[in-house]
Amino acid sequence: MRIIRLYYPKDHELILAGDVHRGSILSDKEGFVSCIDYVLKEANRRLILMGDLQDSRPSDHRYFDLSEVEEGGISIPEIQFNEVRDTLIPAADRIDVALFGNHEWDLRRTGNWTNRLVEELKKESGRDDIYYGTMSCVVEIHDKDDPEILLYKIFLHHGTFISLRSQAKDFEQQQGNKKARFKLLLRELASDCVIMAAGHTHQDIIVPPTGQLYLYHENFKVRQAYLHQGINERYIDPNQRWYANTGAFLLRSTEKLGYDGLPISGYPERRGYWPLVRAFTSVEVANGVIQDVKSKRIGEF
Ligand SMILES: [Fe+2]
Numbered sequence: 001m002r003i004i005r006l007y008y009p010k011d012h013e014l015i016l017a018g019d020v021h022r023g024s025i026l027s028d029k030e031g032f033v034s035c036i037d038y039v040l041k042e043a044n045r046r047l048i049l050m051g052d053l054q055d056s057r058p059s060d061h062r063y064f065d066l067s068e069v070e071e072g073g074i075s076i077p078e079i080q081f082n083e084v085r086d087t088l089i090p091a092a093d094r095i096d097v098a099l100f101g102n103h104e105w106d107l108r109r110t111g112n113w114t115n116r117l118v119e120e121l122k123k124e125s126g127r128d129d130i131y132y133g134t135m136s137c138v139v140e141i142h143d144k145d146d147p148e149i150l151l152y153k154i155f156l157h158h159g160t161f162i163s164l165r166s167q168a169k170d171f172e173q174q175q176g177n178k179k180a181r182f183k184l185l186l187r188e189l190a191s192d193c194v195i196m197a198a199g200h201t202h203q204d205i206i207v208p209p210t211g212q213l214y215l216y217h218e219n220f221k222v223r224q225a226y227l228h229q230g231i232n233e234r235y236i237d238p239n240q241r242w243y244a245n246t247g248a249f250l251l252r253s254t255e256k257l258g259y260d261g262l263p264i265s266g267y268p269e270r271r272g273y274w275p276l277v278r279a280f281t282s283v284e285v286a287n288g289v290i291q292d293v294k295s296k297r298i299g300e301f
């Protein structure tokens with residue numbers, strides 16, 4: 001756990017992206033590159049990495065599957081790391097934080113690959129303000145022009161503990177159940193963060209503040225108003241925060257042949273997963289105020 005302070009202009013867009021799983025034959029490298037290109041397209045876009053950038057499945061891992069290993073020996077952590085780093089170097093000036101995911105954690109006996117990534121990005125960009133975010137952190141965004149001014153706080157966790165499923169039969173009920181569960185799992189982990197974000201599930205669920213109506217009484221009259229809460233309070237009502245599940249860059253299936261030269265049935269197919277979204281999260285801020293938190297789906301921006 002870390003607490004990190006960043007200084008952004010009042011107008012900015014913060015991108016949260018992770019779950020790239022480089023090294024798996026199902027990793028969507030082109031999708032991730034299009035995310036990096038998106039970040040680079042506008043000068044005010046910043047990037048935070050949510051973990052699971054490397055697939056990092058050592059051959060003694062119970063989920064290791066030789067057929068899902070990409071050609072060229074990319075099951076080797078060093079090769080996966082080099083590829084992730086080389087993909088990210090063009091955006092080194094824009095990356096502020098990198099979290100580790102459960103897949104990097106699986107490699108902990110061989111070193112801290114996420115911190116190594118941060119150190120190499122720092123070296124590459126000549127910056128010293130790129131942060132190793134551990135598995136969860138609070139990021140305080142301050143106004144670059146007036147560094148004392150806090151714009152908002154965001155809580156980030158890779159999301160290892162989160163599983164979102166619903167037995168509901170209706171699509172809207174399923175979404176509702178997943179949203180409620182996502183909020184429940186995150187809400188107590190930080191009370192002063194107006195955005196609570198996590199990856200890991202490979203879904204791109206976004207829950208906005210409810211802004212619900214309430215009744216009050218003034219001058220012997222019943223009045224109503226929409227609930228708006230200050231975003232820099234010590235305790236922000238859990239219903240008045242944004243929640244973002246930050247998507248992934250993983251294909252459900254591929255025509256590529258596995259390491260053994262045979263067609264593959266990867267784990268999403270074997271387990272009967274539904275179609276997998278490929279997406280990242282965008283936080284849009286104008287004049288220091290959060291305007292929107294949305295999912296950007298690959299191929300749709
Ligand atoms: Fe994960």
